[in-house]
Amino acid sequence: MKKLTRGLTLFLAMIMLVGLLPVPANASSYITLPPSTSATVVRVVDVNAIVVRTANGEALVRLIGVMPGGSQQAVNHLAGQIVGRNVILNSDPNLPIQPHGRWNYMYVHLDGRFINREIVEMGFALFNDAHYFTMYFEQMEEAEYIAGLVGLGFWATDMRQPTLLRHQDRININTATQWQIYNRLDVDMVLAQAIVSYRNTHPIRHVNDLVFVQGMTGEDFARNRYRMGVSTNINTAAEDELATMFTLATARAITDSRVTQGPFTNINQLVGRGVMTQLQFNNAEHFISLEDEYTIELYRPSFRANINLASQMQLTRAGATPAQASAYIAQRAIMPLRNVQDLMHHAAFNTQNTNAIADNMRTHTNINTAPRSEIESLFGSTGITTANLNTAVNNIISHRQNNYFGSVEEFRGFLPAGANFDNIAPFIYVDEPELPWVINLNRATREQLEATGMSAETARLISINTQRGSWLLPSQLPAIVRNLPDHVMRHLSLRTNINTADQVELISLDPSMTLQIVERIERYREEIPFGNMAEVQRLFDLMNMRTAYNRFAPQIILR
Numbered sequence: 001m002k003k004l005t006r007g008l009t010l011f012l013a014m015i016m017l018v019g020l021l022p023v024p025a026n027a028s029s030y031i032t033l034p035p036s037t038s039a040t041v042v043r044v045v046d047v048n049a050i051v052v053r054t055a056n057g058e059a060l061v062r063l064i065g066v067m068p069g070g071s072q073q074a075v076n077h078l079a080g081q082i083v084g085r086n087v088i089l090n091s092d093p094n095l096p097i098q099p100h101g102r103w104n105y106m107y108v109h110l111d112g113r114f115i116n117r118e119i120v121e122m123g124f125a126l127f128n129d130a131h132y133f134t135m136y137f138e139q140m141e142e143a144e145y146i147a148g149l150v151g152l153g154f155w156a157t158d159m160r161q162p163t164l165l166r167h168q169d170r171i172n173i174n175t176a177t178q179w180q181i182y183n184r185l186d187v188d189m190v191l192a193q194a195i196v197s198y199r200n201t202h203p204i205r206h207v208n209d210l211v212f213v214q215g216m217t218g219e220d221f222a223r224n225r226y227r228m229g230v231s232t233n234i235n236t237a238a239e240d241e242l243a244t245m246f247t248l249a250t251a252r253a254i255t256d257s258r259v260t261q262g263p264f265t266n267i268n269q270l271v272g273r274g275v276m277t278q279l280q281f282n283n284a285e286h287f288i289s290l291e292d293e294y295t296i297e298l299y300r301p302s303f304r305a306n307i308n309l310a311s312q313m314q315l316t317r318a319g320a321t322p323a324q325a326s327a328y329i330a331q332r333a334i335m336p337l338r339n340v341q342d343l344m345h346h347a348a349f350n351t352q353n354t355n356a357i358a359d360n361m362r363t364h365t366n367i368n369t370a371p372r373s374e375i376e377s378l379f380g381s382t383g384i385t386t387a388n389l390n391t392a393v394n395n396i397i398s399h400r401q402n403n404y405f406g407s408v409e410e411f412r413g414f415l416p417a418g419a420n421f422d423n424i425a426p427f428i429y430v431d432e433p434e435l436p437w438v439i440n441l442n443r444a445t446r447e448q449l450e451a452t453g454m455s456a457e458t459a460r461l462i463s464i465n466t467q468r469g470s471w472l473l474p475s476q477l478p479a480i481v482r483n484l485p486d487h488v489m490r491h492l493s494l495r496t497n498i499n500t501a502d503q504v505e506l507i508s509l510d511p512s513m514t515l516q517i518v519e520r521i522e523r524y525r526e527e528i529p530f531g532n533m534a535e536v537q538r539l540f541d542l543m544n545m546r547t548a549y550n551r552f553a554p555q556i557i558l559r
Contacts, residue, residue: 031057033104035091044079046070047125049103052089062103063116064092065140067126069544074124078115085110092134107136117143123152126542130516145523170237173228174204174287176244184244185224191215203286204230205359208531208558221532231293234270235263245284250276264290303373306365307340308332308427311380318373319357323348329381334474334482335489336426337363338438339497341557345472364435365428367411368404372397378428384418392416405430426490438493439508441481442469442555448508452491454484469554495557498536499529509552517543530558 031054033039039052039059047070048063070078089106108115117136120127121143131137171184173195182192191213198204198213207228211221232241234254242251253275258264261273267288271281305318307328315325327348331337340358343349365374375393384392396414405411408428412421429435439448441462449459461480462468471477471494484492496505498521506518520543530536536556540549 029058030060030102032102033059033061033089033091033106035093037089038086039089040086041082041084043083044075047074047078047119048128050078050082050108052087060103061089061106061108063119064095064105064107064134065116065128065131065136066119067128070119070125074119077122077124078119082108082110082115087115092131092136094133094135095131114139116140120144121146121152123147129519170227170229170241171244172230172232172241172287173207173210174199174230175284180244184240185227187220187224191220206230206529208529211532211558219534225531231287231289233291233293234258234267234288235290245287246276246280250280266290304360304362304371305377305380306363306374306427307337307361308363309380309424310377314373314377314380318360318377320361321348324357331474334477335492335494338493339363339495339557341497342495343473344557363427366430367396367408367428368400368430378424379416379419381423382416382419384416388416388418392419408434436490437502437504438491439505440496440552440555441477441492441494442471443496443510443552444508445511453488458484495555496552497557499525499558509555510548512545512548517545532558 030051033052033054037054039054039061042051042053042058044050045060046068048066048068050061050063052059052061088109089104090109091104091106095105114136117139119125120140127140127144129137129141131140171180173181176184178189178192178196181187181195182189185192187195194213194215195210198210202209202212204210207225207230210216210228229241232245234242235258239248239251239255242254245251246254254270257273257275264270264273266272267285267290268281270276270288271278303314303317303319305314307315310318310328312322312325312329315328316322320328324343327343327346328337331343331346337343340354340361340363344354362370362374365378367375367378372393375396376389379389379392392414396411399405399414407430408425411424411428415421415424426436439452441449444463446456446459446463449462450456454462458480465478465480467476467478471481474482474494481492493505496509498506503515503518503522506521507513507515521539524530524539533553533556536558537546537549537553540546
């Protein structure tokens with residue numbers, strides 16, 4: 001994913017090392033410190049900037065690995081800890097020495113305490129990941145992770161609530177009754193009923209799926225997100241959570257068994273230990289696990305299809321309505337589809353029915369693991385006979401039972417007569433998807449557009465098009481875009497999935513999207529994907545990037 005060069009990262013880091021804070025008056029009177037010294041803290045300028053006094057005069061010090069822009073509460077806290085105290089200051093051998101009279105980048109130690117790490121770990125500041133090359137970078141990164149995990153300071157008002165609360169007062173949203181949902185979550189009875197109605201037809205694979213429930217607002221979701229689970233860890237779940245899956249007596253039997261016989265090593269031990277009946281287990285097995293899981297796989301009896309290649313019949317067999325299947329085929333003729341939600345603004349789609357069929361649709365197919373129906377869909381638009389199709393698919397499945405495909409090229413020899421390998425190859429992969437890098441057509445700069453292979457004049461005309469920014473469907477694109485060759489179109493997207501987009505695509509969203517910002521997004525979504533746009537907005541607010549967020553928010557999707 002991280003394809004940008006180390007040199008670019010260093011360049012961005014150097015930018016971050018200068019000019020981030022106003023320099024106090026009479027800065028020229030401040031001295032340059034030696035690599036290691038002791039000093040008395042005179043005052044705190046910001047959460048990452050202090051003034052110290054030594055025998056030779058006063059010096060400006062910035063805390064290595066700490067971002068500027070702390071709250072007044074953070075500044076007051078830091079001042080209360082170190083002002084008037086004697087501290088040990090050490091530079092980092094990997095940071096350049098600052099010119100005389102400017103900031104000294106130092107580590108601050110007080111009575112054995114590492115102040116740089118402490119201020120980040122307490123949530124009073126964000127860590128400065130532009131300092132990736134410094135000695136304690138990993139420590140500082142870990143400090144912020146802990147602050148976010150526990151919900152301290154900056155992170156206390158964030159959508160991501162303390163991890164410590166995730167196993168307390170939590171329910172299994174796939175099995176809890178309407179009354180339990182109403183009683184245990186901050187929702188009214190109407191919304192509780194809507195959740196139950198929704199899951200009756202759409203079992204909830206990830207809590208993020210709940211944003212598609214009728215009546216579920218972003219605020220509702222944010223308040224309750226970490227009080228809901230789709231899978232219950234039978235080795236750690238509290239009795240109350242287990243009771244949202246089973247009777248209270250069974251929940252107590254599970255917790256008792258963990259104490260008397262140790263942790264479960266297999267979910268089937270729930271029956272083997274006599275904790276529950278086989279029927280109870282069969283009804284619950286999809287929603288229980290031996291570790292914390294945020295996404296579950298559910299067996300779906302319907303077919304699966306590759307939306308970039310399947311026929312109308314195959315798409316409807318996988319759950320699309322005839323109108324939706326027609327929309328897929330019409331839109332992909334203009335440019336490849338990157339996501340099922342690429343068509344959300346089409347009249348044939350809405351949030352609920354799109355989410356319902358999403359699990360049965362793929363934009364790219366792993367030829368080593370895809371089910372038979374998805375393999376069949378790879379040849380859906382070729383018009384080959386049923387007999388030829390069945391023979392080819394049988395050969396493919398037979399081959400991979402004993403010998404997985406080692407490359408996409410190897411697949412060429414298994415195509416039925418009439419199938420064009422060059423049309424299929426861009427949408428299949430082995431092991432890991434080797435997908436083309438993409439940029440956001442609505443937001444990319446002229447230079448980024450040129451990098452896709454289009455001419456400089458075409459890139460210029462697209463960049464100044466007054467309608468750019470409102471292109472949500474391939475059919476809305478002007479002729480100058482629709483006539484681009486396939487090898488260029490494969491590098492373009494209309495909307496960006498902020499939960500899955502790589503660095504190149506994220507950077508294309510806005511000129512302000514530096515590598516540092518992009519890597520922060522990647523870390524934020526790593527544990528649990530963004531659940532709603534309010535959460536995305538909150539992260540950009542923390543980074544003082546609301547204006548930039550407002551510019552590209554219309555082009556963001558979450559699934």
